[in-house]
Amino acid sequence: MVFPGGLRGLARHLVKPRGPARAGELPFVIHPIQCPNNLWLVGEHLCYEKDCGRDWGGVARPERGNPMLMNVLAAVVTVVAFGAILRGLEVRFALLTAGLVLAVASGNLAAFPEAFMRSMTTAGLISVILPVMGFAAVMELTGCDRHLVKMVTDPLMKMRAVLVPGAVLATFLINIAIPSAAGCAAAVGIVLVPAMIAAGVHPAMAASALLAGTWGSVFNPGLMHNPVIAKIANVSPMDVIFGHMRASIVGILIVAVLSFAIAKAFKQDRGWTPEKAGATQGGAGKKQAPPLERVNLLWALIPTVPLVLLVLTSDRLGLTTAWLPKGLTVLEAMAIGTLLGMLITWTSPETVTKRFFEGMGHAYGLVMGIIIAAGVFIAGLEAAGVIKAFIETLKATKSAVPFIGTFGPMLLTVVVGSGDAVTVAFNNAVTPQAAQFGMTSINLGSLAMIGGALGRSMSPVAAAAIIVAGLAGVNPVELAKRNAVPMFAAAVAIMLILGG
Amino acid sequence: MFLNIAAAVVTVLTFVAIIRRVETRLALLAGGLIMALLSLNPQAWSTAFFNSMTTAGLISVILPVMGFAAVMDVTGCNRHLVKMLTDPLLRVRAVLVPAAMLVTYVINIAISSAAGCTAAVGVVLIPAMMAAGIHPAMAAAAVFAGTWGSVFSPGSPHPALIAKVANLTVVEVIYAHAWASIVAAILVAAILFAEAKFFRQDRDWTPEKAGSDLSKSKGANQQPLEKVNLVYALIPVVPLLLLILTFPQFGITTKILPKGLTVLEAMLIGTALGMVVTWTSPVKVTKDFFDGMGHAYASVIGIIIAAGVFIGGLQAAGVIAGLIEVLKGVKSAVPVLGTFGPFLLAVLSGSGDAAALAFNNAVTPHAAEFGIRAVDLGNLAWVGGALGRSMSPVSAACIIAAGFAGLSPFELAKRNAVPMIVAALAVMLIL
Numbered sequence: 061m062v063f064p065g066g067l068r069g070l071a072r073h074l075v076k077p078r079g080p081a082r083a084g085e086l087p088f089v090i091h092p093i094q095c096p097n098n099l100w101l102v103g104e105h106l107c108y109e110k111d112c113g114r115d116w117g118g119v120a121r122p123e124r125g126n127p128m129l130m131n132v133l134a135a136v137v138t139v140v141a142f143g144a145i146l147r148g149l150e151v152r153f154a155l156l157t158a159g160l161v162l163a164v165a166s167g168n169l170a171a172f173p174e175a176f177m178r179s180m181t182t183a184g185l186i187s188v189i190l191p192v193m194g195f196a197a198v199m200e201l202t203g204c205d206r207h208l209v210k211m212v213t214d215p216l217m218k219m220r221a222v223l224v225p226g227a228v229l230a231t232f233l234i235n236i237a238i239p240s241a242a243g244c245a246a247a248v249g250i251v252l253v254p255a256m257i258a259a260g261v262h263p264a265m266a267a268s269a270l271l272a273g274t275w276g277s278v279f280n281p282g283l284m285h286n287p288v289i290a291k292i293a294n295v296s297p298m299d300v301i302f303g304h305m306r307a308s309i310v311g312i313l314i315v316a317v318l319s320f321a322i323a324k325a326f327k328q329d330r331g332w333t334p335e336k337a338g339a340t341q342g343g344a345g346k347k348q349a350p351p352l353e354r355v356n357l358l359w360a361l362i363p364t365v366p367l368v369l370l371v372l373t374s375d376r377l378g379l380t381t382a383w384l385p386k387g388l389t390v391l392e393a394m395a396i397g398t399l400l401g402m403l404i405t406w407t408s409p410e411t412v413t414k415r416f417f418e419g420m421g422h423a424y425g426l427v428m429g430i431i432i433a434a435g436v437f438i439a440g441l442e443a444a445g446v447i448k449a450f451i452e453t454l455k456a457t458k459s460a461v462p463f464i465g466t467f468g469p470m471l472l473t474v475v476v477g478s479g480d481a482v483t484v485a486f487n488n489a490v491t492p493q494a495a496q497f498g499m500t501s502i503n504l505g506s507l508a509m510i511g512g513a514l515g516r517s518m519s520p521v522a523a524a525a526i527i528v529a530g531l532a533g534v535n536p537v538e539l540a541k542r543n544a545v546p547m548f549a550a551a552v553a554i555m556l557i558l559g560g
Numbered sequence: 561m562f563l564n565i566a567a568a569v570v571t572v573l574t575f576v577a578i579i580r581r582v583e584t585r586l587a588l589l590a591g592g593l594i595m596a597l598l599s600l601n602p603q604a605w606s607t608a609f610f611n612s613m614t615t616a617g618l619i620s621v622i623l624p625v626m627g628f629a630a631v632m633d634v635t636g637c638n639r640h641l642v643k644m645l646t647d648p649l650l651r652v653r654a655v656l657v658p659a660a661m662l663v664t665y666v667i668n669i670a671i672s673s674a675a676g677c678t679a680a681v682g683v684v685l686i687p688a689m690m691a692a693g694i695h696p697a698m699a700a701a702a703v704f705a706g707t708w709g710s711v712f713s714p715g716s717p718h719p720a721l722i723a724k725v726a727n728l729t730v731v732e733v734i735y736a737h738a739w740a741s742i743v744a745a746i747l748v749a750a751i752l753f754a755e756a757k758f759f760r761q762d763r764d765w766t767p768e769k770a771g772s773d774l775s776k777s778k779g780a781n782q783q784p785l786e787k788v789n790l791v792y793a794l795i796p797v798v799p800l801l802l803l804i805l806t807f808p809q810f811g812i813t814t815k816i817l818p819k820g821l822t823v824l825e826a827m828l829i830g831t832a833l834g835m836v837v838t839w840t841s842p843v844k845v846t847k848d849f850f851d852g853m854g855h856a857y858a859s860v861i862g863i864i865i866a867a868g869v870f871i872g873g874l875q876a877a878g879v880i881a882g883l884i885e886v887l888k889g890v891k892s893a894v895p896v897l898g899t900f901g902p903f904l905l906a907v908l909s910g911s912g913d914a915a916a917l918a919f920n921n922a923v924t925p926h927a928a929e930f931g932i933r934a935v936d937l938g939n940l941a942w943v944g945g946a947l948g949r950s951m952s953p954v955s956a957a958c959i960i961a962a963g964f965a966g967l968s969p970f971e972l973a974k975r976n977a978v979p980m981i982v983a984a985l986a987v988m989l990i991l
Contacts, residue, residue: 152850424623
């Protein structure tokens with residue numbers, strides 16, 4: 061730990077009130093935090109990359125303008141932008157414009173290209189999303205996905221009553237093994253979303269069900285928040301997980317039941333076609349292929365090969381740790397799957413290569429495009445100082461700590477798409493004082509972690525939402541609409557169990 | 561020893577496959593995979609893939625340039641630029657051949673795809689030159705000879721890679737070879753002029769007399785522009801101008817922009833300007849910009865990934881270190897190898913990209929050990945490959961230009977061979 065006194069010392073440093081800047085001092089404070097996973101939190105900038113020591117915003121900028129005015133402006137711009145997206149405006153354009161307006165208004169124009177550059181080169185996202193989408197394009201080319209869809213949908217039609225909650229729970233379980241929400245959404249999504257759509261589920265409902273399951277990572281001891289909380293509470297990460305296990309299981313069951321109810325109540329679970337739902341088959345570009353006579357089992361299994369490989373080689377299972385200590389990467393799993401698919405369907409390697417790269421390029425333009433736009437938008441909010449103000453408010457309000465600990469990270473994550481920054485900030489700043497509010501630090505830390513994760517599962521700008529929405533060919537906001545009620549209900553339940 | 565021989569065989573097979581027109585990315589990926597498997601280190605393959613596909617320096621430069629290029633194409637600004645530069649040209653017919661080459665060269669800086677530039681310029685210039693009595697093959701050869709102006713474009717994969725290796729900015733890399741490339745371009749123009757005069761190819765020819773078959777060439781399927789809109793015509797060069805003007809070494813803007821504009825910033829400004837000036841729907845521009853970026857990821861970054869994987873295979877086999885040792889023994893031959901290796905491959909395969917990228921990945925980082933600067937060695941491979949492409953009968957640009965002239969691409973290659981070889985020698989000697 062670079063910071064003197066470790067996390068506790070750091071937390072004291074962050075909470076300690078500071079006087080006004082003296083002459084010759086910088087009129088702002090630098091908050092360097094090194095997380096256990098080697099993530100850097102500097103000001104409100106959280107870098108997920110291994111080269112995260114990069115100086116792309118290591119210095120919090122002086123606040124400009126009237127903070128109150130900026131908060132109001134940011135709220136107005138956010139509402140207008142999301143309203144425009146709801147009304148069908150091109151998502152990338154709306155977010156880019158909102159980010160630009162906020163950056164200009166806060167007198168920090170450079171925040172725009174900075175965020176653009178940072179988002180467009182985020183190795184963690186590129187190396188997961190693009191290979192998955194390249195593999196998906198190859199699966200479509202070889203027709204393997206049609207075999208899988210037929211194989212899955214034929215029996216599912218018989219037990220299709222519980223298809224939606226089944227998908228929520230399956231994604232939740234897989235997310236424990238593949239803790240990246242975006243990576244899990246992409247890997248599961250290419251199998252499950254087309255299959256559910258083929259079974260007559262509304263495309264947006266199918267994607268929502270997947271997104272609703274992408275907070276299973278709270279059970280993964282490698283998720284950075286678990287070790288952060290463990291360190292504060294001076295226990296092992298597994299103790300933290302056991303501490304919130306009951307609440308999280310109740311939470312996911314509530315989500316599954318409510319998703320089921322929403323699908324039933326709004327008649328979203330049968331009789332839909334992508335055309336009827338107005339879905340544009342984004343990356344897939346589905347052609348009208350003749351229906352399959354019968355399923356070739358081998359072909360049908362190919363699309364699931366990368367997923368199975370990822371789960372089997374996961375270092376949590378310990379099956380392959382002897383010779384693959386860290387398990388396969390998503391890229392490796394997808395490359396193996398592509399190669400297998402090419403051999404089994406005996407497709408020309410030239411065509412496969414071209415399609416793989418085309419799929420990657422298409423995903424870059426579309427999925428990374430939205431991620432870039434979302435990054436620019438968030439940078440606009442940061443430049444306006446709103447996120448910082450929000451965190452400060454959190455820290456200052458003590459009486460309603462469990463409530464704020466849950467819904468603070470949750471609401472912010474809905475807008476921002478990632479709860480990690482605010483959860484880390486909250487856990488470092490407030491959770492060590494949990495005893496003063498009559499709570500254990502494990503419970504308070506878990507609340508912030510789960511609140512943020514639940515918020516991500518209903519955020520239209522989360523990478524996971526963008527990916528599954530792309531697979532279903534619908535607007536991410538459609539997903540957010542459907543997941544809002546289940547996520548809030550789960551958050552309330554978890555708050556009552558852990559905070560009571 | 562076994563690995564060395566295997567690596568040599570795989571390398572030869574890979575490049576033979578590229579020359580035989582196997583998809584470049586496939587050949588390089590397969591070559592890299594075989595070598596990684598032979599050296600019992602399959603993860604070298606995926607590691608190289610991962611590293612190449614996420615290299616921030618390449619992504620953040622190449623993709624915005626290509627996104628901007630897509631917007632320029634859609635808004636029609638490119639066509640105005642071409643017309644603005646070609647119109648005055650046709651009035652000075654004595655020097656029409658070299659001037660056509662130089663104009664294509666300049667336009668190729670803004671429209672950096674050789675094939676795209678040939679199509680845009682050729683459709684205007686080649687018929688006009690033929691109408692002025694120039695031999696169709698000479699007209700097409702002149703345009704084709706200018707298609708290495710892209711060595712001044714920051715959107716090519718090469719300057720980004722060289723910049724990474726030499727730890728410079730992209731603009732500094734281009735600046736480092738600017739003089740050599742300008743001299744070489746003038747040489748090419750002069751030799752073409754001499755050829756045209758000497759073989760009497762510059763007047764009194766008609767397509768029939770030259771035996772050209774114009775039935776196959778399709779006319780321009782877009783309406784000719786009535787007149788040039790000067791503002792439209794200038795938009796495609798705005799980002800380039802901004803990059804040059806804010807270049808820190810010129811010191812014009814160091815007070816407000818100490819590090820100059822980034823390529824991304826220049827392209828975003830250019831795109832916004834183009835959108836406002838042509839009054840195109842911002843939604844459409846946004847879509848085209850991201851489509852252009854995605855397309856560039858698949859094609860340009862795709863080939864970089866494949867070359868990186870191939871080199872990853874060579875490294876896993878341990879031959880790179882051996883190769884560097886051998887090259888250290890023959891220091892003087894390194895520039896020759898660096899220039900004419902990609903040059904030859906480009907002549908044979910129609911693109912020097914694979915060879916130049918492979919060379920710059922593997923050898924250029926060790927340039928200092930051969931007594932040459934990394935930026936110079938990298939530029940040699942880059943410019944060498946580009947020059948080779950400008951005399952390759954199988955390059956896409958050559959086939960397009962030959963199509964406008966209704967002749968065999970070999971007629972163009974024949975005429976461009978001497979100027980290109982001379983230019984390559986000149987560049988090598990200067991750098």
